[in-house]
Amino acid sequence: MDKVLETPLTADDINGLKIGDVVYLKGIIYTSRDMAHLTIKDKLEKSQALPVDFHGAAVFHAGPVVTKNDAGWELRVIGPTSSIRMEPYAEMVGKLGVKAIIGKGGMRESSLRAFQKYGQVYLQAAPGCAALLADGIEAIQEVHWFDLGMPEALWVLKAKKFGPLVVAMDSRGNSMYEDIRTKAVKMIDTLYRSA
Amino acid sequence: MGNATRELDVSEIAKAVRHMCISANCNVPAGSIAALERALETEESSVGKEVLARILENHRIAREECLAACQDTGVALVFVELGQDVKLVGGELYDAINSGVREGYADGYLRKSVVTDPVFERVNTGDNTPAFIYVDIVPGRDVKITVAAKGGGAENMSGLRMLTPAAGVEGVKQFVIEQVAKAGPNPCPPIVVGVGIGGTFDRVALLAKKALLRPVGSHNSHPMYAKLEAELLEEINKLGIGPQGFGGRTTALGVNIEFAPCHIASLPVAVNLNCHVGPHESVIL
Numbered sequence: 001m002d003k004v005l006e007t008p009l010t011a012d013d014i015n016g017l018k019i020g021d022v023v024y025l026k027g028i029i030y031t032s033r034d035m036a037h038l039t040i041k042d043k044l045e046k047s048q049a050l051p052v053d054f055h056g057a058a059v060f061h062a063g064p065v066v067t068k069n070d071a072g073w074e075l076r077v078i079g080p081t082s083s084i085r086m087e088p089y090a091e092m093v094g095k096l097g098v099k100a101i102i103g104k105g106g107m108r109e110s111s112l113r114a115f116q117k118y119g120q121v122y123l124q125a126a127p128g129c130a131a132l133l134a135d136g137i138e139a140i141q142e143v144h145w146f147d148l149g150m151p152e153a154l155w156v157l158k159a160k161k162f163g164p165l166v167v168a169m170d171s172r173g174n175s176m177y178e179d180i181r182t183k184a185v186k187m188i189d190t191l192y193r194s195a
Numbered sequence: 196m197g198n199a200t201r202e203l204d205v206s207e208i209a210k211a212v213r214h215m216c217i218s219a220n221c222n223v224p225a226g227s228i229a230a231l232e233r234a235l236e237t238e239e240s241s242v243g244k245e246v247l248a249r250i251l252e253n254h255r256i257a258r259e260e261c262l263a264a265c266q267d268t269g270v271a272l273v274f275v276e277l278g279q280d281v282k283l284v285g286g287e288l289y290d291a292i293n294s295g296v297r298e299g300y301a302d303g304y305l306r307k308s309v310v311t312d313p314v315f316e317r318v319n320t321g322d323n324t325p326a327f328i329y330v331d332i333v334p335g336r337d338v339k340i341t342v343a344a345k346g347g348g349a350e351n352m353s354g355l356r357m358l359t360p361a362a363g364v365e366g367v368k369q370f371v372i373e374q375v376a377k378a379g380p381n382p383c384p385p386i387v388v389g390v391g392i393g394g395t396f397d398r399v400a401l402l403a404k405k406a407l408l409r410p411v412g413s414h415n416s417h418p419m420y421a422k423l424e425a426e427l428l429e430e431i432n433k434l435g436i437g438p439q440g441f442g443g444r445t446t447a448l449g450v451n452i453e454f455a456p457c458h459i460a461s462l463p464v465a466v467n468l469n470c471h472v473g474p475h476e477s478v479i480l
Contacts, residue, residue: 082381131263184379
């Protein structure tokens with residue numbers, strides 16, 4: 001049976017996950033990418049309020065395509081963007097209380113440290129499968145910072161069963177990406193350095 | 196002497212660009228689909244197989260419902276091969292191309308992903324213009340137009356190195372492999388690897404980009420470069436990055452190389468990557 005976690009996520013939810021697990025998310029998911037992270041940072045530095053509560057939140061590194069009709073916002077396609085660009089914000093995002101980060105390509109050492117310190121996981125959504133992923137989102141609740149542009153705004157998504165998402169980095173310091181990177185580097189050594 | 200000039204209204208070019216912006220983003224190229232289907236047969240990792248099946252399903256839905264296969268519908272690169280016997284009328288070529296991009300991205304519900312200024316004012320232009328336009332003058336009376344939508348994730352993983360002649364073919368191979376390994380999961384594997392070899396600093400990058408316009412599964416007409424493409428593909432697929440970067444043998448679907456003459460002291464190499472979507476389409480007017 002598929003494992004479905006509901007937001008806001010708890011410490012128990014996160015502790016129960018290890019790399020390689022496959023999960024789905026139900027409930028509210030916030031999108032944030034480059035400019036939204038920068039805006040959060042600015043607001044925090046100026047002690048200004050944030051428009052949403054990030055405690056237990058799932059933050060999706062994504063820039064969706066959304067249209068507006070009489071009934072409101074409608075999601076057309078959505079998919080993950082490269083998370084590595086948000087690496088400089090690892091500590092800030094952990095401190096905010098975010099429990100799950102959804103993206104692609106993974107993150108590095110500062111994130112792994114934050115994940116252990118704050119009890120977070122990294123979930124990879126299938127890259128380049130935007131038509132398929134949009135099926136898991138049932139509605140767009142609202143949008144903040146729309147002036148940043150459609151991809152860069154903070155979208156509040158309501159998920160019915162969003163996924164599948166692979167736990168690629170867990171809260172115990174494990175990363176699927178590091179394991180694979182190490183193997184690839186070894187292979188290059190075999191192919192070139194020992195020749 | 197020669198042929199009489201043929202007139203072509205630039206509005207025809209605008210129309211073609213608009214159409215290809217939409218069509219390329221919804222229809223993943225046939226060569227890539229065929230390569231993904233072959234990879235599904237040969238992939239040994241069970242996660243990798245699952246991912247490939249999911250990707251193929253996504254691309255089918257995108258095609259059938261005319262949805263963008265990836266939310267990142269990129270910046271629009273437009274390559275024009277302009278026959279020298281063609282006289283363009285009815286307006287300016289660059290304006291026509293930009294209006295085609297503007298309409299295509301609006302009408303196709305494609306994401307607008309261009310900012311005005313890279314450093315100081317990262318404001319979205321709101322219509323995905325300006326397009327990045329390259330024009331080559333060629334013999335004849337035809338105009339060939341290619342639209343490539345280039346997403347940011349794969350583009351950011353590109354690299355260029357000015358090797359020297361002593362590096363030779365081994366040096367070229369090692370740089371390409373290292374670049375792909377460094378990119379790891381970020382360019383959305385399985386990827387297509389565009390390699391430019393020769394030329395100058397600026398030219399080699401364009402060669403790598405143009406290599407990506409060739410269908411996956413095609414080979415360079417020069418047998419030595421075709422062999423190099425095959426060898427690189429085999430070695431890249433030994434890296435174990437796999438579909439989505441979760442391990443497996445399908446890291447790349449193809450390696451396309453374009454080469455050019457270069458200075459006696461130089462051996463420039465550029466690597467430009469496409470994800471498994473890699474939208475591009477051409478038309479001859």
